[in-house]
Amino acid sequence: MKKLLVLKVMGLALILLALMVFSSVAVAGSDKTLKIGNTVPMKAKEGIQIKKWLELLAERLNQDGGLVVKGVKYNVQIISYDDDYSADTGRAAAERLIYQDKVKHIICQWGSAPIVATLMIAEPNKVLQIGNGMTEKTMETQWNYYYRTPSLFWINGQQVEWVEEFKKRGLPMSVVMINPDDVTGRGATKKNEMLFNNIGVKILDQLFYKRGTTDYTPFATKIKSLNPGFVDTGTTIGGAPTLLLAKALYDVGYKGGKFFNNMADTWKEIVDKVGAEAIEGAVGGFKDPREYRTEKWALELCDAYEKKYGVWETDSVNWINGWFALMAAIKKADSLDPDDLTRALDGLKFPGLYVNSKFVSRPDMNNPRTCDAVGQQIWGKMTNGKFRVMPIISIEENYKQSVVSYGLEKAFGLQ
Amino acid sequence: MDLSLFFQCLVNGLALGGIYALVASGFTLVLGTMRIFNFAQGEFYMLGAFVTFGVCEVLNLNYFAALVGAFLTMALLGVILQRFVIRYTYGGFFHTVLATIAFSMIVQQTAVITFGKTDRFISPVVKGRMQIGEVIVSNDKLLLIFLGAALIILLYYFMKLKVGKAMRAVTEDQEVAGLQGINSRRIFTITMALGCGLAGIAGAVIAPVLGATAGMGHGIFIKILLVIIIGGMGSMPGALLAALLIGLIESFGYQFIGGYNELLLLCCLMPLLFLRPGGLLGRPLAIPE
Numbered sequence: 001m002k003k004l005l006v007l008k009v010m011g012l013a014l015i016l017l018a019l020m021v022f023s024s025v026a027v028a029g030s031d032k033t034l035k036i037g038n039t040v041p042m043k044a045k046e047g048i049q050i051k052k053w054l055e056l057l058a059e060r061l062n063q064d065g066g067l068v069v070k071g072v073k074y075n076v077q078i079i080s081y082d083d084d085y086s087a088d089t090g091r092a093a094a095e096r097l098i099y100q101d102k103v104k105h106i107i108c109q110w111g112s113a114p115i116v117a118t119l120m121i122a123e124p125n126k127v128l129q130i131g132n133g134m135t136e137k138t139m140e141t142q143w144n145y146y147y148r149t150p151s152l153f154w155i156n157g158q159q160v161e162w163v164e165e166f167k168k169r170g171l172p173m174s175v176v177m178i179n180p181d182d183v184t185g186r187g188a189t190k191k192n193e194m195l196f197n198n199i200g201v202k203i204l205d206q207l208f209y210k211r212g213t214t215d216y217t218p219f220a221t222k223i224k225s226l227n228p229g230f231v232d233t234g235t236t237i238g239g240a241p242t243l244l245l246a247k248a249l250y251d252v253g254y255k256g257g258k259f260f261n262n263m264a265d266t267w268k269e270i271v272d273k274v275g276a277e278a279i280e281g282a283v284g285g286f287k288d289p290r291e292y293r294t295e296k297w298a299l300e301l302c303d304a305y306e307k308k309y310g311v312w313e314t315d316s317v318n319w320i321n322g323w324f325a326l327m328a329a330i331k332k333a334d335s336l337d338p339d340d341l342t343r344a345l346d347g348l349k350f351p352g353l354y355v356n357s358k359f360v361s362r363p364d365m366n367n368p369r370t371c372d373a374v375g376q377q378i379w380g381k382m383t384n385g386k387f388r389v390m391p392i393i394s395i396e397e398n399y400k401q402s403v404v405s406y407g408l409e410k411a412f413g414l415q
Numbered sequence: 416m417d418l419s420l421f422f423q424c425l426v427n428g429l430a431l432g433g434i435y436a437l438v439a440s441g442f443t444l445v446l447g448t449m450r451i452f453n454f455a456q457g458e459f460y461m462l463g464a465f466v467t468f469g470v471c472e473v474l475n476l477n478y479f480a481a482l483v484g485a486f487l488t489m490a491l492l493g494v495i496l497q498r499f500v501i502r503y504t505y506g507g508f509f510h511t512v513l514a515t516i517a518f519s520m521i522v523q524q525t526a527v528i529t530f531g532k533t534d535r536f537i538s539p540v541v542k543g544r545m546q547i548g549e550v551i552v553s554n555d556k557l558l559l560i561f562l563g564a565a566l567i568i569l570l571y572y573f574m575k576l577k578v579g580k581a582m583r584a585v586t587e588d589q590e591v592a593g594l595q596g597i598n599s600r601r602i603f604t605i606t607m608a609l610g611c612g613l614a615g616i617a618g619a620v621i622a623p624v625l626g627a628t629a630g631m632g633h634g635i636f637i638k639i640l641l642v643i644i645i646g647g648m649g650s651m652p653g654a655l656l657a658a659l660l661i662g663l664i665e666s667f668g669y670q671f672i673g674g675y676n677e678l679l680l681l682c683c684l685m686p687l688l689f690l691r692p693g694g695l696l697g698r699p700l701a702i703p704e
Contacts, residue, residue, distance in 0.1 A: 045532075181674070208674060212634070214534075214625045217427045218669035218676075225420050225670065240534035240626060251544065252423060253551030273536045 031066060034074040034336065036326070037097035037106040037127075039114055041085035049316035050108050054078045056308055057323050060301070067327075069336055079103060083114035090114020094121050104128065104338055107322035112137070112183070119143055128338040130322035134187045139365045139372055145338055147345055149321040149357055149373035152188075156195050156405040157398030158377040159259070161390070162283045163199060163230075165381065166257040169281070172229035174202040178219055178245070179234035181208035188234040196232075198407045204228045214240070220248035230257030238265030238315070246270050250278035258282040264380065265314065267387045276385030284387075286378045287314045289353055292389050298353055318354040321373065325350050325357070346370050349395075354378075358395050364411040374399045416670065419549030424666045426552050426560070432662025433563025434621050438635055439642040439654040440570060441613030447586045447649030448606040451501060451511050455519035456639060457632030459489045459611045461526060463618025464627035468535040478540045482562075482619045489615025490608035497607035519632070526629040536626040555623050562620045567655060570613070574651075582606055586649065641680065645687060647697015656695055 038054055040047035058076040061067060067074040079101050081093035090113060097103045098121055105128045109115045112135035122129045123143055130147045131138075138146050139153075167173065175196055179185030189206050196203050204226045207219050223231055231249065236242055243266050249258065263270075263284030270279050286292070290302050290312075306312040325345065330336060333344035347370045349358040357375035361368050377393035393401075400414065409415045416424075442456045463485040470481035496518055504510035541554035573579050584592040585602045593599055618627070625631075638661065646657030661680060668676030687695070 212630060214628060214631065214634075215431070217430075218666060221420070221423050221427060221666075222670055222673075224423070240536075240628065243534075243536065244625065247553075251551070251553035251556065253544065253546070269536065273538055275542065 031073045031075050033077050034067060035077050035079055035101055035103045037094075037101065037103035038078060038080040039083035039090055039093040039097070039106070039109050039118065040080060041111060041114075042082040044085065044110075045313075046110055046316050046319060047082075047085075049313050050110060050319050051078075051080045052309055052313075053305065053316060053320045054080065054108060054323060056301075056305055057320070059308075060304060061327075067330065069330060070334055074336075083109070083111065085111045085113065087113040087117040091117035091121065094118035098122065098125050098127055104336065105130075105326060105341075107131065107326055108320050109133070109322075110316075110319050119146055122146070126338050128326075128341050130325050132319055132322075134184055136365065139362045139367055141365070141367050141369075143371075144369070145342060147322075147325065147359065147371050147373070149325050149352075149359075150318050150354070150375055151372045153191075153372060154360075154374040154398060154402050155377065156402035157393045158285065158379040159192070159195060160199065160401045160405050161377075161379065161393060162257075162259050163201060165283055166230050169257065171257050173200060174204050174228045175230055175232050176205045176207065176223050176226055176228040177203065177232045177234055178207040178209065178223070178236065180211045180236065180241075182211060184235050192232055192234065194407070195405045198405050201229075214244055216245045216248035217251070220245070220252045220254060223249065224252045224254045227254075228256055230259065232259045233261065235261065238262030242266045243270050243273065246278050246282070247274045250274060260284040263382070264288060264387060267382060271385050276382075279382045280385070282382045284380060286380045286387070286389055287317050287354065289314075289317055292378055292392065293353075295351075301353060318352075321352040321354065321357060321375070324352045325359075325373070355392075356395065360399065363413070364406075364408050374402070417549075420670065422547075422550040423552075424670055425663070426550070426556065428663035428666030429659070430556050430559050430563075430624075430662070431665060432659035433560055433567075434617055435635070435638055435642050435662055436567060436655045436658035437563055437617035437620065438614050439639045439646070439658050440567065440651055441610035441617075442639050443643055443646070443649060443651055443654040444582070444606055444613070445610035446643065447651070448582050449501075449603050450508070451505075452508075452515065453610065454512060454515040454636070455496065455522060456611070456614050457634075457636030458519050458522040458526075459493065459614035459632075460618040460621075460635055461627070461629065461632035462492070462522065463489050463615030464622040464631065465526070465530060465535065465618075466615065467619040467622040468537055468627045471537050472535070478623070481622075482616060485615040485619035486612040489618075490612035493607045493611025494604055496611070497604055501607070523629065523632060530627075530629050532629060534626045534628040537623045540623050553624075559620055559624055563617075566613070566616060566620075570651075573609075578602075578605060641684065643694070645684060645694055647694025650694065650697035653694050653696030 040050045042048060055078055058078045062075045067076055079097060081096060083090035083093045097106060106118060106122060107130045109131035112133040115131045115133040116137055118129060123145060126145060128145050130149060134152050138148055177189055177192060179189050185208060209219060233245060236245055242260050242262055260282055261284060263282060264286040289298050293299060328348060328350035329341045329344040333340040345359055347359055355376035357373040359370040359373050361370045362372050374395050376395055377398050380387045380389045403409060403412045403414050438460050442453060445451055445453050466485040466488050467481040470476050470484045471478055500514050500518060501511055504514045539555045541558050544551050544553050581597045581602055584597055585599055589599050642654055642657045642661060646653030664680055665676050668679045
């Protein structure tokens with residue numbers, strides 16, 4: 001009896017040993033894993049969608065054979081943490097990524113506060129960061145590993161086109177700007193103030209509303225009383241704010257031009273619930289690649305998103321440019337080393353799902369490093385109740401128009 | 416300020432005031448009769464808007480069915496709150512306050528989880544706009560003013576009925592009302608139903624204009640507190656007057672001083688409380704122990 005027990009125990013031990021040896025052989029023979037870090041605000045739909053896109057992109061890359069660098073195959077793993085759109089939580093998430101998960105690349109962060117907080121740790125640890133963010137702090141010369149795409153600095157190309165559009169219609173060159181009352185809204189107001197002053201548009205007033213406002217009637221009434229040629233709704237987000245603001249302007253009978261940066265997400269609902277008349281002639285940015293992209297890879301990617309998640313969402317198609325920039329740089333450098341990648345990113349032109357972009361320098365910030373990406377611009381106009389996509393503004397045209405609109409021709413050598 | 420802008424602001428102010436009046440009258444009713452601060456009043460308003468969305472956009476029924484539906488469902492929810500929560504905390508004023516705050520938080524978070532943070536929009540009940548000279552007003556805003564006024568008039572006549580008189584009697588003196596054969600507990604249930612139903616119907620009235628969103632209850636509750644402080648705690652006429660005044664101050668104030676219009680409201684409050692601590696038409700309310 002005792003002998004039988006001993007034999008059973010020995011047999012079990014042998015099986016366990018065999019399993020351990022087998023699994024270690026399996027691990028040794030398997031592909032390497034490239035961990036790519038990301039932090040996003042998980043309470044915001046943009047943050048959630050960025051995470052979803054990155055996971056899909058990594059999954060498709062791995063299914064297609066993974067990332068091959070210097071003959072070694074890597075499976076890409078996205079490690080995404082919540083930064084709560086704040087510096088504190090962003091820093092904690094970045095520390096975890098860098099010190100615990102040992103990532104050397106952090107991409108597609110959204111929101112200036114967590115991005116700047118991450119920079120403080122990423123820079124001394126030589127971690128490559130490719131993110132978004134409104135703040136110009138990231139363009140300072142002290143940072144060597146930060147690259148920005150998409151850049152909210154290089155978006156004046158379409159705004160100049162919009163003003164031209166209103167000029168053609170004979171509308172007076174005067175504007176009222178309305179934005180959310182926060183860092184982003186005030187930043188956008190300051191930027192557009194420069195733009196309007198430089199292109200000869202008179203600013204009649206700057207209005208600010210609290211995020212979460214639903215009743216825009218007082219603002220619409222004020223705008224109507226000032227009667228500007230057009231209204232710039234700045235960083236008013238798509239969905240309810242755009243719909244309610246459009247409705248309020250229509251309800252008070254305001255007849256001038258309207259810029260709605262995020263109208264593309266909401267125009268159908270505005271037409272359905274308010275009426276086509278409410279936004280006839282309005283101009284706005286556009287973010288649905290299915291409507292203007294012709295490349296097979298882009299359309300297949302959009303289909304894959306819809307198939308995987310059961311819904312088609314466009315709120316973050318532009319915020320994932322960082323992935324494409326990183327992949328293009330890795331391919332060019334044939335390396336994962338951040339220093340090699342910074343050299344590959346120098347002046348790099350790369351395709352994105354949203355638009356194609358190119359990294360340029362910022363001589364206005366005394367920064368010779370090509371750390372800021374200029375992209376093509378997609379915009380549209382409401383015509384007869386439908387959103388019509390206008391001709392795409394090229395990278396070069398957007399670059400030139402943006403520089404001129406900021407009055408920075410001398411700094412950028414365009415004089 | 417030209418005449419067209421004046422009338423535009425007047426219409427905006429009346430619309431805003433009308434909504435505040437509806438929600439505040441329900442709150443005042445409950446406060447006056449039951450001596451309860453119902454901190455969940457804003458959530459009944461929010462849920463009323465969502466019920467309207469459900470009835471009109473999901474079930475594809477008539478808007479007037481939504482008005483009735485919002486009133487009845489919120490009245491029922493109010494009765495549930497009163498019977499299963501407030502009744503057990505009625506002995507202590509602050510216990511009741513805490514209970515309604517807790518209820519408010521539960522309802523709000525449940526709404527966020529259920530409906531998400533996306534706003535829901537309802538097709539306009541009466542499409543189009545009306546233009547009188549330079550003044551343009553949307554038809555749904557005119558409907559809002561009309562419905563608000565109609566409901567307040569209905570409430571006025573309701574308070575003249577036997578049950579309305581019984582509610583006023585209980586407000587005056589619960590003990591003496593009991594001696595007259597009035598069942599206070601039954602009156603409390605009716606009061607709660609009516610108070611919450613009014614908030615629900617206010618949500619239904621605003622829904623075609625501003626949509627339904629999970630956070631809308633919190634925003635309006637702050638205004639309701641201002642209404643009852645300015646109007647007078649427990650005073651229905653005071654609440655109505657204050658609601659209209661606040662709506663007009665907000666509407667006109669914004670045209671002259673922009674975002675400082677809310678500061679203007681608070682600045683009006685301070686001298687008022689100094690001169691009339693009980694509010695415009697109320698009297699200081701004794702907080703029960």
